[in-house]
Amino acid sequence: MDTYQKVTATVKRLIEAFLLVMAVVVFNFFLIQMAPGDPVEVIVGEMGGASEELIAQMRAQYGLDRPVLEQLGVYVGKVLTGDLGYSYYFNTPVTQLLLQRLPATVLLVMSALVVAVVVGTLAGTFSARKPDGMGSHVVTVLSLVGYSAPVFWIGMMLLILFASIWPIFPVSGMYSMRRPDGIGYYLDILHHLVLPAVTLATIYIAFYSRLARTSMIEVLGQDYIRTARAKGLPEGKVVWKHGLRNGLIPIVTMVGLQFGQLFAGAVLVEAVFNWPGLGRLAYDSILRRDYTTLLGILLFSAILVMIANALTDIAYRWIDPRMRKVKA
Template sequence: MRLLAAIAAWLPRAILTLAAIGLLNFTLIRLAPGDPAAVIAGESGAGDAAFMAEIRRDYGLDKPMPVQVGHYLARLATLDLGVSYRNNQPVMDLITQRLPATLILTGSALLVALVLGTALGILSARSRGGWLDVAVGAGAMFCYAMPVFWVGLVLVLVFSVGLGWFPAFGMVALIPKQGFAHVLDVAWHLVLPALTLALLHMAVYVRLARASTLEVLDREFVRTAHAKGLTESQVLRKHVLRNALLPTVTMAGLQIGHLLGGAVVIETVFAWPGIGRLAFDALLQRDYAVILGVFFLSSVLVVFANLATDLVLRLVDPRIGR
């Protein structure tokens, strides 16, 4: 019942948030320089005024801005994201074709960053002030400071061009594979882009897990557990780990948006066929319908990820929400 009550309280806020995001995105895109009708007319080789007026009428660009906003928000309520200005295909179809690739990339990167970052942060806290603590902290700072596209290019040069261990681009091999061989092929192509995206976010989890673990280790109930004769591993497993993971789980939900934003760069560097690459290409082509669709669906994913994070926290710690 507590979870259902949390969902019921979240739903109105989510609707208002998504409506505000849709309105803001639409307004900002329309204020950007460039006319999609001029782009389409120029590519077709018929840039006269009559043809451009017909294009504006077909895509609703001739209507006043408040009317366009109203029509756009009404379509969002039914998940109708419009039609691409470039190829006249439904935007929802274009996104759903690319979305699985992005979810695979961001999900893998989040898992790697969360597991490795948390483990290294706890180890760093347990050796407070030692060489391992210093080394892990320096490595985390280095990963966080490096531009993500530079890290990707370095990994390609070393592990693809130099050693030939992993492919440099794409999601699958040029010769299609079937069954389990296809899964292995995708995983093989996934290693470098997922690792590149994970390194940046792993540094955040290292610092957060270290700080939260040190805070828990200094609490009275941990000292009491040691006094009762529990071993270090028992104290860590029964008392420290659960309390130290709460801030990390919260951060995982908050970083979904950052992961989706970073996926734009990663998918461009590694030619990964996800929605980030779709948005980048649409931006270059001024395909505003696709840009708005990707932004809105990304916002939906972030909103639902925050809900999932809140529900997980309530399950892990029943005190939350009381």
């Protein structure tokens, strides 16, 4: 019976995930339809003009001359078969475009996430050890400043400081024009990654430091922490081994919930640093009214967020032993 319940719960979750994806597809389609502009007009404008006959032919080729509900039915049918259509502007399968740009975005988002969680957690834990100390107040002030600053402004300031005044890092792109061979290629990517990753991580460093501080202050006031201290355990072991494990629970939860926000922030960061990822592709698609590509990006992002939430649930159960006893 226990195995049957687990299988039933798994099937139920898969059905719910499928229905959620389809709801996202339909919602995004109508949202794009309400947006002003016409992809054919953009293409014709860049061509320098075209005859009415050619414009009508292009609209028929892309299916834009059909009623909206018919366009929706055709699009949903293609999505169910794994076909996200062709890009209006790039004249390339959308799936191919997404797979080409995905590694750059994953590298940027995951690097920023790791930096934000590690630095923010360490800063918040440090300030929680002495909540009324000078170090705690410094961390709080820096957190407020970092949380309030717009991500694009941080990016431009970092560009001015570290790419113009002190030319330590590259201005834009993911790699140099003359790509080095071997390990030099990966070091070159890492060199280009520093400023975009730090820019995207700054706001979340501020958030996680505040969250870690609040969580650790609560945890360090628990009875089992006082018992550990009464046994004479070193303060470092009490804080980092006994306290931090439980202090990480709300942080892990927020990582999953904010994964979608990281992708949204990546759009601005990739635009500022000309980083060749999904965010830059989304930015270009909006400017060029490339609605098919934009729909593919939105769908792909929604699926990634759902996967992140599932992984967060697994991590949550691993960190908190009490959750392992909760039935799915």
